[in-house]
Amino acid sequence: MVMGRPRSFDTDKALDEAMEVFWRHGYDGASLAMLTKAMGIKPPSLYAAFGSKEGLLKAALDRYAQRRSEHMRFVLAGATAHDVAERFLSSIAESHTDPANPPGCLLVQGGLACGAGSENIPFELAARRAQTETELRERFIRARQDGDLPADADPAALARFLSTVASGMGVLASSGADREALREVARVSLRAFAKGRDA
């Protein structure tokens, strides 16, 4: 056991609350007052545990990535490239309209543009979005090796397309679109992966 007074709040629960605030209001729009109230702690506890507002965001992003990693494992386990794309877009349609969370994607809502003193937040979010694209690209490279995608297919372009549609669906969901609307976008997007085409 470690010495000293034990922490009186659950770090993960607090992070979930912080995540929701960042998700709903963005980094700049999330004030310390909002965050501490949602987390049920006072500023000194927040700073002792996470170092800074930016540190809190990064911890929340880590937790967000952890949550989504199981979804991605399922997505990447699809048998074919078309299967992977279908699983990916369906998963996005569901998660971005999950009533348990704010609408949209934390990696988009969190802050595409920030004010002075938060200039690196958009980079941080972009880097995390890029990771999903990388996972898809590598899966599609493998699909081409397997002969599942034709030799002249462009795995990078396909991955970027899916990642872009996912971001767009985040924007769409954040403006109030319902789940069926996102599913419809997913359905149309999938045509770019139709069997027998040059992808």
Place this chain on the structure above:
Amino acid sequence: MVMGRPRSFDTDKALDEAMEVFWRHGYDGASLAMLTKAMGIKPPSLYAAFGSKEGLLKAALDRYAQRRSEHMRFVLAGATAHDVAERFLSSIAESHTDPANPPGCLLVQGGLACGAGSENIPFELAARRAQTETELRERFIRARQDGDLPADADPAALARFLSTVASGMGVLASSGADREALREVARVSLRAFAKGRDA
């Protein structure tokens, strides 16, 4: 002629500068200090001319819409649905990576999520994004009437798809993607509009 001391700055030029600040930093991230410095005026002049920070944003959005309306006129004049989609996505790829402006789309960068006191900004931006989708939908309805789209095509779904890809391209561009990357996304997206398919 009107009485009183004449305005010493050009309203449209000032709006262009304000637009750039909102574009780069978002509504919450754009402080009055940034805005007044970029516009070359002092706060009282800003408030006399635009009423409030929100009023300034709306004026900048009006100007943004005006700029893009000519592009949309060209887009909607495409001969076929496929033509319209191609023109639309190409236009987006160019404009979202135009070095004369901040990367991405003002209607996305401006603020998907805002803090307390700015809750209506995301709605305002969403309403303006929706207008483009409406224009595309109406064009595709006409295309179906003309027999250009098959009878079982879904103009609303196609328009929403394009609008979603455009938002996604805005996110992509804002994270530093170059013009060729956006063109590639446009190219893949167009497969959903391939001739002879159910769209």
Place this chain on the structure above:
DNA sequence: TGACTTATCTACCACTCGATATAAAAGTTG
């Protein structure tokens, strides 16, 4: 028990936020 370590709370820091009161400046009109 009492020394030690860590967390928590109250209160507050310097600063920035959006917005404005006031008065001087710059023009038109008689």
Place this chain on the structure above:
DNA sequence: CAACTTTTATATCGAGTGGTAGATAAGTCA
């Protein structure tokens, strides 16, 4: 010219910002 109207700059408002100092509370260890 003087009367009038509008815009300008200076200086500042109260509220809220992210962040912290100092004291106290709550646990472990000897």
